[in-house]
Amino acid sequence: MRELLAPRSIALIGASADASRLTARPQRYLRRHGFGGALHLVHRRASEINGEATRPDIPEGVEFAYVLLGTDHVEAQVAEAARKGAKLCCILADGFAEAGPEGEERQRRVVEAAHTGGMRVLGPNSMGVVNLQDRIACTVNAALEAESLLPGRVALVSQSGSMMGAILSRGAARGLGFSHLIGTGNEADLSAGEIAGMLVDDPGVDAVMLFLEAIRAPEAFAEAAAKAHARGKPIIAFKLGRSEYGAELAASHTGALAGSDAAVDAFFRAHGILRATTLEGFLELPSLAIGQRAVVRPAAVSVLTTTGGGGAMAVDALGVAGVEARAPDAAASEALSAVGMRAGARLLDMTLAGTKPDRIRAAIEALDRDAETAVIVPVIGSSAQFRPADAVAGITAAEARKPVAAFLVPQADASLRLLAEAGIAGFRTPESLADALRAFLSWRAPHPVAAEVPALSLPAEPDEADAREALAALGLESDWARFETEPAAGLRYPVALKILSPDLAHKTEVGGVALGILDEAALRREMAAMRERVRVAAPDARLRGFLAQPMARPLAEAILGYRHSPEVGSIVMLGAGGILAELNRDVSLRLAPVDEETAHAMIAEVRALRVVQGFRNLPRGDTDALARAIVALSRLALVPEVAEAEVNPLMIHESGLTVADAWVIRR
Template sequence: MTSSAPSLASALLNPRRIALIGASGDPSRVTARAQIYLRRHGFDGDLYPVNPRAETVLGERAFPSLAEVPGPVDLAYILLGTAQVEGQIAAVAAKGVPVAAVLADGFAEAGPEGRALQDRLVAAARAAGVRLLGPNSMGVVNLRARTACSVNAALEAESLPAGRLALVSQSGSMMGAILSRGAARGIGFSHLVGTGNEADLTAGEIAAMLADDPEVDAVLLFLEAIRGAHHFAEAARRAHAAGKPIIAYKLGRSPFGAELATSHTGALAGSDAAADAFFRAHGIARVTTIEALLELPPLLIGRRPLARPRRAVGVMTTTGGGGAMAVDCLGVAGIEARPPDARAAALLAAEKLPHHGRLIDVTLAGTRPERVAAALGALLAAEDTDLALSVVGSSAQFRPHDAVAGIVRAAEAAGRGGKPVAAFLVPQADASLRLLAEAGIPAFRTPESCADAIRAYCDWRAPRAAPPLAPIAHALPAAPDEADARRLFAAAGLDTPFAVAADPGALPSEARFPVALKILSPDLAHKTEVGGVALDIPDAAALQREAAAMLARVRARAPAARITGFLVQPMARGLAEAILGFRRDPEVGPLVLLGAGGVMAELWRDTTLRLAPVTEAEAREMIAEVRGLRPLAGWRGMPRGDLEALARAVVAVSRLAALPEVAEAEVNPLIVGREGEGVIVADAWVVRA
């Protein structure tokens, strides 16, 4: 490569010299599409079809090999079958091509043999300094530069609107689907990149490049898995610094969706709650509907995350039923449609507009643009809401200019830095949607996507500054039992008293009775199920009798389990039980979990997650999010629990992120005492990585 070679971002996102390896002269074949689309949409760079069996391909000069292409190449798109891809990497490397995109599938998603083939492909590319896009990639589209280097059938359209939204999609088909959905509403894209299996270049790495691009205002992600979490974290930091939102739609909210995402591209899936925690920590807004992925950007572009979201909106409507739908969906999403406060009510009264209740219905008061603008202006003045929403009825379909004029006026009066104005159009009203898109006003086609987008706006945060990760000096045995888990938690800062005995004869005779007795074994995570737990033992004699009986029970019910002794601890009483856990998620890394604990923890799933480690302030936020722990704050006159001790316990467990040998660890239950009494580890478990 010469010193004038393009940067990686330029070669990938704006290639000017493209080689199509395996280009077909048969227009009906998929391998002909990239050349057809590049020319159809106006690519004016240099294009080199590579086909050893043809002198021309679709009317353009072809080359028998990449080596015979004159001059440098920015991007090579390998259109050959799976078995032929590996052999082309040497040619790409010899030519000095910085980026190669691979269309073929049959790699990691196809099983062990495909995984091995993909690994060889990556190793060869890295050894030669070539970056790979894919395999299973539908290529790269840059609509502002008229570069449609893709085989996606959505590019059959004669024209596509260029815009300032960029999309990175792990699914090639969804790349085209989102492009076509946007085009139907006048929403244009700057770039669309299909990353496929992400054997090398990840969606996060490409998102970081797009965040740096001056022609991009927001980056959209369609994800099946989070690969290279550190790349997403870096992209989010760069995007936030540039004032550009990153918005993600991720599959895997159900076990079935996670299974399909895994099988599609060979990804290793983590939990959806972990993905939520990851996006939240890094300031990536997450939507759950594909409509909201397109509709949310105008709400975020040019804004910063709310410092103190009120999770409330003011709603004005020209259709009672449509307004009620919006209020209902917002409520399900955790967003309140709030009645006007005193300031907003006074402004509404001055305009002789209704100002009672959660829904300001102006239908009878008149829907002329000046009246709509006045009503929205009053709602924008409220001090206890985050947004003003206009719900528009049939006029949006039949009188689009009149229907949106008042909304546009209100938005212009508020200014870009003011509280946002948004609109939900109840009928199918494509012209009104286009007018609002041109004005940069968030507009929603369904009440569900409206609620989803507004919820995502209120959830949006700035990327968190992770606290420093202090080392923990502790050696974890190869096969840890509960006593080992307790010693680990004590090393992290969560210590409660216990005693260990190798056999019934060595049990302590002096103890603070009554006590609990448990069998110790690295093989028994659920000791109660095999009779390995006894509570409220009153004295030393009873302790010895129970230990002998317990040993016999456990050996009978779990004969293969290794028995390492007994654990004795004082019985503890408290106000509540919590579950406190740590896990290394395969997608996002270390996490800490807090929830309502005890034997029902797995059933109720009343939990919250954060990336680990956390600060005490973050731990307090977690405590407030668990419904089962809210009584500890003194709810309805109940005694207050030691929430500060609980917060310190969360911080302590989150510090296990410093020990890579810990895969999972759990305290369940953690007993929370009254204020000032602290917390007590009732049961503990750890799993080595």
């Protein structure tokens, strides 16, 4: 941890005397920003660089070695650094795992060489490490050209090296200082999650920000998040890749709906990591969350404004994000009346009162008494641009137990800096305000669930009957029968008939499903016709016989799915069922396994299932049975051989459920 975050000796391998080159920057930045440790410039030919002596080889026992050479030279230098006892090696070059199979093998060898000597690796493709508290700027990022930097108590871990500088500069412009900025690059060895865990342990860090392109080593994130919750230090993530296009490659409806970003959302939610979807929200969430805990809060805020239009924008954007701006309750209304203010509807409009600091302070402290509001939102108009000290004085002076998040309607950089210095979140746009408050109000403590490992077995290539037997072992049973040439005895007509094949996940498309068969004679005729249809439509499919089950009329249909995501682990999904599954993105996801409380929360989140929850006096469905089914399927997270499973549709009745179709995919 110390050698990464605060090394006392650094070797720059391949430092350059050419100021225009990337590899000249680490030496320049380390000296400019006051590095007081031992700095070794390793160069085979030059005797000095910028007036400092060089050496031809890596010194013994250096703590941090930064390899600045090209890709072809990296492996040898890493091996040499490991032999010399270096504790950590950072690699700038690209051309490794991101470059295809040859690069992947090169990266594997580099890590193996490092580990053989007991050394850890940061990168490849890493722009280095910055520790502003200890004046360490071992990086090639051009943002360090700044003559001075603002230290703080927020750390940033970024998989994108260029974003380190962008976030540093944007933070500085608004008064947000950083303790550390670390570029992880390819994460061949040290991952963003592992480094986040180290930063949580640092007494000089109050919050950790993560700029992510992918989640590698999810268990490290989970461990860091649990530790962060225990220490009261928020972890805040901004992750790229919210597009759903990649989900089209999955083999089942669950894969199509539970694409990687939806799984990431479930992962962050389960582990108590706040997720911003705007860069502005990402920058301000630390000020909102530091000193707070991940707890269940009222999903509402109180808004006061010195500009009617600006306040209305804030209320509207909050509403789109699912955050209610509510009228003051009796206690807050009484406190407002005591200072000569009248409580309004969803907005306390103080336009005529102006931005007198004592009035703003009194309004904030009155709204702080509202038991049903979680955050107080002052909206400030033009005075924030022209009279910054007066505009925010009432906000910074207010003594409130609840967090405050201010929206400044004009461009008001000076006011934003004053808010940042006071540790108060300040926003330039209503959309970023709404994004940050949505994340903050949905922030929950990590919620691990213990569950028993289910006893089930699957053949190497399961068909629907095999999937149903696995579901039955989990506790999800329905009336059905399998047979090959002769219909099963005791069928309750009318029945649905399906072809059985391990090769046909979607049987309807090849004529492998028939509904409403009234008797055995009709069943025999349909068996022959179905077999022929499927052979023509899917000549290569292996046919194993038939499955029949009684027809059922549900109150509603759901899709219930399980998927092991290589990025974040196991997830369970509930959504609108039948043909609506792919037309509507009306779904709820969680990390698996889940408990019944979480399962009921998932049911409440699916709009299409309101029809079975007493909507407009319609008959109520058996949501308790549905919750138990979600819990049951989620236990597949404890069965390593299962990659995906799906019940679609799962029919919901007034009493009980019917599994109408099922599918399982092995890993």
